[in-house]
Amino acid sequence: xxxxxxxxxxxxxxxxxxxxxxxxxxxxxxxxxxxxxxxxxxxxxxxxxxxxxxxxxxxxxxxxxxxxxxxxxxxxxxxxxxxxxxxxxxxxxxxxxxxxxxxxxxxxxxxxxxxxxxxxxxxxxxxxxxxxxxxxxxxxxxxxxxxxxxxxxxxxxxxxxxxxxxxxxxxxxxxxxxxxxxxxxxxxxxxxxxxxxxxxxxxxxxxxxxxxxxxxxxxxxxxxxxxxxxxxxxxxxxxxxxxxxxxxxxxxxxxxxxxxxxxxxxxxxx
Amino acid sequence: xxxxxxxxxxxxxxxxxxxxxxxxxxxxxxxxxxxxxxxxxxxxxxxxxxxxxxxxxxxxxxxxxxxxxxxxxxxxxxxxxxxxxxxxxxxxxxxxxxxxxxxxxxxxxxxxxxxxxxxxxxxxxxxxxxxxxxxxxxxxxxxxxxxxxxxxxxxxxxxxxxxxxxxxxxxxxxxxxxxxxxxxxxxxxxxxxxxxxxxxxxxxxxxxxxxxxxxxxxxxxxxxxxxxxxxxxxxxxxxxxxxxxxxxxxxxxxxxxxxxxxxxxxxxxxxxxxxxxxxxxxxxxxxxxxxxxxxxxxxxxxxxxxxxxxxxxxxxxxxxxxxxxxxxxxxxxxxxxxxxxxxxxxxxxxxxxxxxxxxxxxxxxxxxxxxxxxxxxxxxxxxxxxxxxxxxxxxxxxxxxxxxxx
Numbered sequence: 001x002x003x004x005x006x007x008x009x010x011x012x013x014x015x016x017x018x019x020x021x022x023x024x025x026x027x028x029x030x031x032x033x034x035x036x037x038x039x040x041x042x043x044x045x046x047x048x049x050x051x052x053x054x055x056x057x058x059x060x061x062x063x064x065x066x067x068x069x070x071x072x073x074x075x076x077x078x079x080x081x082x083x084x085x086x087x088x089x090x091x092x093x094x095x096x097x098x099x100x101x102x103x104x105x106x107x108x109x110x111x112x113x114x115x116x117x118x119x120x121x122x123x124x125x126x127x128x129x130x131x132x133x134x135x136x137x138x139x140x141x142x143x144x145x146x147x148x149x150x151x152x153x154x155x156x157x158x159x160x161x162x163x164x165x166x167x168x169x170x171x172x173x174x175x176x177x178x179x180x181x182x183x184x185x186x187x188x189x190x191x192x193x194x195x196x197x198x199x200x201x202x203x204x205x206x207x208x209x210x211x212x213x214x215x216x217x218x219x220x221x222x223x224x225x226x227x228x229x230x231x232x233x234x235x236x237x238x239x240x241x242x243x244x245x246x247x248x249x250x251x252x253x254x255x256x257x258x259x260x261x262x263x264x265x266x267x268x269x270x
Numbered sequence: 271x272x273x274x275x276x277x278x279x280x281x282x283x284x285x286x287x288x289x290x291x292x293x294x295x296x297x298x299x300x301x302x303x304x305x306x307x308x309x310x311x312x313x314x315x316x317x318x319x320x321x322x323x324x325x326x327x328x329x330x331x332x333x334x335x336x337x338x339x340x341x342x343x344x345x346x347x348x349x350x351x352x353x354x355x356x357x358x359x360x361x362x363x364x365x366x367x368x369x370x371x372x373x374x375x376x377x378x379x380x381x382x383x384x385x386x387x388x389x390x391x392x393x394x395x396x397x398x399x400x401x402x403x404x405x406x407x408x409x410x411x412x413x414x415x416x417x418x419x420x421x422x423x424x425x426x427x428x429x430x431x432x433x434x435x436x437x438x439x440x441x442x443x444x445x446x447x448x449x450x451x452x453x454x455x456x457x458x459x460x461x462x463x464x465x466x467x468x469x470x471x472x473x474x475x476x477x478x479x480x481x482x483x484x485x486x487x488x489x490x491x492x493x494x495x496x497x498x499x500x501x502x503x504x505x506x507x508x509x510x511x512x513x514x515x516x517x518x519x520x521x522x523x524x525x526x527x528x529x530x531x532x533x534x535x536x537x538x539x540x541x542x543x544x545x546x547x548x549x550x551x552x553x554x555x556x557x558x559x560x561x562x563x564x565x566x567x568x569x570x571x572x573x574x575x576x577x578x579x580x581x582x583x584x585x586x587x588x589x590x591x592x593x594x595x596x597x598x599x600x601x602x603x604x605x606x607x608x609x610x611x612x613x614x615x616x617x618x619x620x621x622x623x624x625x626x627x628x629x630x631x632x633x634x635x636x637x638x639x640x641x642x643x644x645x646x647x648x649x650x651x652x653x654x655x656x657x658x659x660x661x662x663x664x665x666x667x668x669x670x671x672x673x674x675x676x
Contacts, residue, residue: 081617081627104314108371123370141372143299143308144409148370164302190364191373193274197281198329199319202524202538208322212315223317231320242524243344243351247282252350252528255335 002064005034009068014060038071044078047092053132054091062087098129099137105217106141108150109183119179120162123150126180126220134159135168142166153180188222195223200242201234276354277364283334283345284380287437287489288521289412290315292326292375294484295432298408305406306369307376309432314375327378327412328368332356332393336382340439340450342494342533344526345382351527355384358397365401369409376410376432377401383416383452391419391427398430410484417453417461424461425481428468432484433516436461441505445495449532459513462486466513485516492546493539494523499569503549503560510553520546545570552576555608556601573664578604581641582656588641589649592623605637637663 002012048063066088069077076082080089108123116122123145127134134152138159141150147163158172169176209227218224233245293313300307315324333355334345344351361379368374379397383390394413401407412433415424428434436458440446443455465486472478488509490502506518522538529535549570552558556577563576571579581588581604590599592614600611610631617623625647628635640649640659 076617076620079617079620080613081623081630083630086630100314104316106372110370125372140308142301143310144306144372145370146300146303146306146406148306187367188371190274190277191368191371193277194281194328194330194364194368195317195319195325197278198285198325200285200321200323200524203321203323203522203540205322205540206320209318209320212322212324213318221317227320234320241527241529242285243527244278244282246278247352248527250279250352253353254350255337255347255353 001030001033003038003067003071004036005030006036009061009065012061012064014064036071038067040067040071041075041078044070047078047088050095051088051091053095053136055131056091062091095131095133098131099133101217102127102129102133102137103140105213105221106152107221109180109185110187111179111183120149121151121160121179122148124180124183125150125152126177127152127154128216128220129154130216132157138166138168151176151180153177185222191222192226195226196230197244197247199230199234199244201230201244202242204231204234206231271354273360273364276356276360277330279352279354280330280332280334280356283351283382284329284331284378286344286521286524286526287329287378287380287414288323288519289435289487289489289517290324290326290329290378291412291433291484291487291517292410294516295410296480296483300406300408303406305408306366307407307409309375309408309410316373316375326374327376327410328365328374329378330356330361330364330380332358332361332379332381332390332397333384334382335384337385338383338450338452340453341530342439342449342491342523342526348530349526349528358393358400361397362400362405365409366405366407369407374409376412378412378414380414381416387416387418388420388423391416391423395423395427395430398427402430412484415461415465417457419461421464424464425468428465428481429479431482433487434465434482435487435489436465437489438505438509439489439491440495441490441497441502442495445497449495462488462509462513462515469514486513487515487517487519489519489521491523492520492543493536494533498567499542499546499549500560500564500567502546503553503564506550507553507560518550520550541572542569545572545576549576552580557598574660575604577602578637578663582660585656589643590641591643592628593618593643593645603638603641605634606642607633 048067052063066077066084069084077084078088079085106125106127108125110123111119111121134154134157138152142161149161149163151160152158153172153176156172158169158176160167160176218227291313294311295309297311298307298309313326315326317325319325334351335353335355336345336347339346339348361377365377379394381390381394398411398413401411411431412435413427413431415427415434415436417436438458439453440449446453446455465482468481472481492502502520509515509518520543522540522543523534524538525535549563552563553560558580562580564570570576581602587602590603592600597611597615600606600614601608610633613631614623617627622645625644628638628644640654642649
């Protein structure tokens with residue numbers, strides 16, 4: 001609409017909520033299409049849509065500026081080598097990275113039998129994405145989880161899947177947040193055990209961990225609280241070999257070449 | 271023994287295998303259907319441990335009882351470690367529980383050799399079959415292949431798993447004889463051949479049942495013996511060409527508890543491992559040959575990366591004009607990656623490339639500067655001798671810890 005009236009990006013302020021600029025003088029938006037007919041490459045619409053999920057300064061102003069420049073024939077505004085284009089691609093990258101963070105670091109908690117029936121839910125999760133990716137990126141979990149019913153609550157929005165259809169809420173219902181935040185999880189100890197033991201203390205590299213898994217995600221991960229603890233233990237001189245202390249403390253068992261047939265044939269102990 | 275106690279022992283026993291990739295599987299999903307799981311080709315790292323490595327799969331051994339006595343292995347029969355064995359149902363239960371929680375994207379199952387190679391392989395197959403057939407599991411499965419197992423068993427595993435791997439562990443016959451007397455280079459290669467043939471048989475048959483769609487991989491241990499990088503890289507190159515391997519993993523030898531005298535006690539050579547991965551990536555992605563990266567016997571330089579090393583050794587190729595050079599040559603400029611090459615090629619169709627564009631593209635200009643020409647820049651350092659350049663570009667080194675093998 002603004003584009004069709006040829007409104008220059010410098011004349012527009014896009015905002016959500018109350019406007020803080022005291023010098024701003026409100027001008028009513030045009031109500032009908034203006035004369036300018038822009039031709040825009042289809043790829044740009046997808047890129048703008050992606051970048052619009054980015055939370056940050058000048059969220060909408062920026063998109064309009066890119067649209068303005070491309071609509072007026074300057075396609076470099078879409079390319080990563082350009083100043084504006086490089087910011088566009090940076091935002092797209094941040095958004096897709098955040099979707100990837102959702103797929104990677106979200107943790108579902110299975111609800112106990114006593115709640116599965118009344119709530120019609122099998123799994124709940126609480127996650128804090130930095131950008132608005134919940135709605136566009138949650139289909140991934142429906143692909144993974146068959147007919148299971150699940151819910152993801154965030155401080156802003158929420159989504160629920162009943163095994164067939166999604167229910168997306170821009171404002172997450174308080175009840176969903178309660179269920180997701182207060183879910184008890186006695187079964188998490190199994191995962192924490194795995195995490196402790198798959199870690200190799202002889203290769204301690206905490207910077208790489210922080211680079212790939214930013215600290216803001218740790219508090220919703222069952223293993224999050226183990227990270228500083230394991231780093232501390234590894235620094236206290238456990239770096240020479242890779243075995244976890246709990247395993248080293250247990251009695252060992254060598255297999256003699258004579259007895260090996262016998263031992264190997266022993267059925268698994270349940 | 272409690273499940274949780276077994277999990278501790280058998281995860282600890284499996285951690286020395288570096289591979290944890292869950293990428294490359296075909297598109298599958300369980301939306302609205304029976305069972306569980308999806309793959310879409312992209313790998314997901316669900317967590318990272320403080321060693322900086324990704325946790326993508328549940329990586330465990332079925333058992334760490336083992337008849338073999340490989341000196342570098344914590345589970346060798348003469349090792350004094352606690353032993354445990356999962357039942358196949360227990361592995362299935364753990365996999366599905368962790369998968370539902372979104373902690374993993376699948377299973378990587380390996381095992382000590384019990385009773386016989388065939389028996390062990392059958393046990394691994396049994397787990398995969400339970401997951402795929404009883405539980406309709408469509409997540410990622412990676413099975414370790416026991417080299418001496420019957421080829422028919424290997425083929426069966428290939429139809430159930432997304433990836434199979436046979437570990438080389440030590441790249442020379444001499445080292446295998448000395449440190450892993452029950453293993454043989456020729457049976458390892460035979461098993462790789464069986465997997466490769468299985469892949470070729472379905473390569474152009476879209477309707478045939480899938481066979482290891484995510485490919486096969488292997489692992490070599492770095493620093494447990496005296497093999498040099500030149501041998502390792504030439505070996506990797508021949509595996510990529512001969513058996514169509516997807517990946518060769520390099521695992522810096524981690525000293526093990528109760529270590530035998532035949533393997534080093536030194537800290538793992540992590541920087542050497544890193545340089546090998548960089549060189550390996552240049553083989554797979556950039557079209558370098560092993561012989562270009564290391565012309566003679568020896569190891570890769572530790573103070574500079576292998577791409578910079580190649581550029582310094584081939585100064586006559588540079589400086590390259592970013593506005594004219596072929597994409598394959600652009601990719602040989604230190605500090606400019608494959609993605610930047612694509613973007614530069616797209617941009618130069620629109621206009622001439624300037625120095626500032628490289629900054630916008632976040633190229634590593636400290637490395638690239640002496641090797642490039644743009645419309646507004648020529649390197650003053652082009653005449654600088656390689657030795658001096660190298661002194662400027664080398665990465666700061668931590669104090670050297672001498673390993674047993676230097």
